[in-house]
Amino acid sequence: MINVIGLGYIGLPTALMLAAHGWEVVGTDYNQEIVNTLNLGQTTFKEQGLDELFHAAVKAGIRFSEDYMKTDTYILSVATPYDKLSKKIDPQYLIKAMQSVMKVCTKGAIVIIESTVSPGTIDKQIRPIVEAGGFVPGEDIHLVHAPERIIPGNMLYELKHNARTIGADHLNVGEQVKAIYDSFCVGEIIVTDIKTAEMTKVVENTYRDINIAYANELVKICHVDNMDVYEIIRIANRHPRVNILKPGPGVGGHCISVDPWFLVGDYPGLANIILAARRINDSMPEFVLERIHDIMKENGMRDVSRVGLYGLTYKENVDDMRESPTLQMLDCMEKHLCGNLVKIYDPMVKEDVVANQYYDLDTFLGEIDFLVILVGHKEIIDNMHKLKGKVVLDTRNICDLEGTYRL
Incomplete structure (x- = not known):
């Protein structure tokens, strides 16, 4: 047994x-x-x-x-x-x-x-x-x-x-x-042997974390000079030995966002690239907030309660919220006393998790003017036509509507 x-x-x-x-x-x-x-x-x-x-x-x-x-x-x-x-x-x-x-x-x-x-x-x-x-x-x-x-x-x-x-x-x-x-x-x-097995698993997830951090750092660099990071990554990945992962609003889940810290904690002073990658990925929720602020200012928007965050899970089409970038971002907003003002919706999350949480897409969209896509659930991909007329910040590069802002 x-x-x-x-x-x-x-x-x-x-x-x-x-x-x-x-x-x-x-x-x-x-x-x-x-x-x-x-x-x-x-x-x-x-x-x-x-x-x-x-x-x-x-x-x-x-x-x-x-x-x-x-x-x-x-x-x-x-x-x-x-x-x-x-x-x-x-x-x-x-x-x-x-x-x-x-x-x-x-x-x-x-x-x-x-x-x-x-x-x-x-x-x-x-x-x-x-x-x-x-x-x-x-x-x-x-x-x-x-x-x-x-x-x-x-x-x-x-x-x-x-x-x-x-x-x-x-x-x-x-x-x-x-x-x-x-x-x-x-x-x-x-x-x-046991120690090799321990190290192998941590190394696998750390490799992915570093790769994502590189993509996220490219986002920030390209944003400064108004370059399309997604097009740049797409072309770079045509090289047979290059495989840059996708940038995003942060790294969540109980593997990639956690395991690299084991090496940082156990090998201080040695895990320098790993530590830098963790800091870059952990900085992305704050970067998204800066983008939200700039886009609201550009569009003459002041009412935070008309901003909607789509997605609470750490990845698309699952109900797993562990280390979710959205929850990390809400923690940042709490420090600025505005975390309970934005409206939030995720079709995969049925229980009450945060303030101002909605459980129907149409009702949610009817209450907002500015949508921030934080998770690329199939539902939002299938309902892009409902976003016409709204200001949209797409952190997952899934929205093809004209005028959509990206990271």
Whole structure:
């Protein structure tokens, strides 16, 4: 039996996929509301194909509980935030989960950590927990790092098709874990050591963060001299060895906006390009606010309450708001005492999150004169004709209406 600990954006799809491919699985989460919802036959977030996978897993016998199981295989998929002052990883949830596992696991158990961690975290934070339980890591209890590589909006495809990295102390244990993932993953699965697996995952997301920062810095440079950054990037990317990513209003999600800080915090004075990239991307919400101010001034607009922000999630067509650039921007606006004046709408967000939040596109558009597109949901792409006559700032380069302002 496999006990999957943490039933969030990573743990739940992993547990369901394993169950649907023949493994006996119990999903565990400390959040009783999540467990109750799943036991009632409902998923806890929206993702293409997730409901169908859920029903297949339930039919195969998956169970959900608040309790940790006594078994020989565990997968830990809990959150690993970072301390915003020290910039170091905050492993508190991972530590608590591991301590709970040690209370019930048996000698010979394999504990697979999917949570993203900074290099050395398993050596510094997890091995001592095993030793404190009276076990010898690598002999009595086998620690493995198998970092997730999926993104909201395309989770199930990536869970099956993306390459995986398995970090283990011993090759034979790595091969055992590889066989688990091999049951559903058609991508290449590489077995290596634990610290290499830790570093590889962080490096992947840091590379993308730096690339986005380059695009965002180009936005600012091109804006000064009235150049079209999107055309410049499009042409530059025709070169066979150039692939500049898209600029935007900031970087969100629980990977690209978080993982680079692990390296900044753990290697101060060495991670200089990484730190610069983080600062550039974190500066984009303020840059968007400056653009809003300048556009309002250019158009003789003074009423902030007639400004509408479209999009609360961190990316298009998902309901995930973690580290959302829009929420970052609203925090900036709060400092200037105007955050509760603008109107906000996101078709993917059904619960109350912020002040002046709307739940119908037409009603929202009827209340504003100036629209700021912060997320490129399919809904707004399909309804561009409704934006005629409005001032539009498009931070995602999706609006083809004449006169649209861009970053």
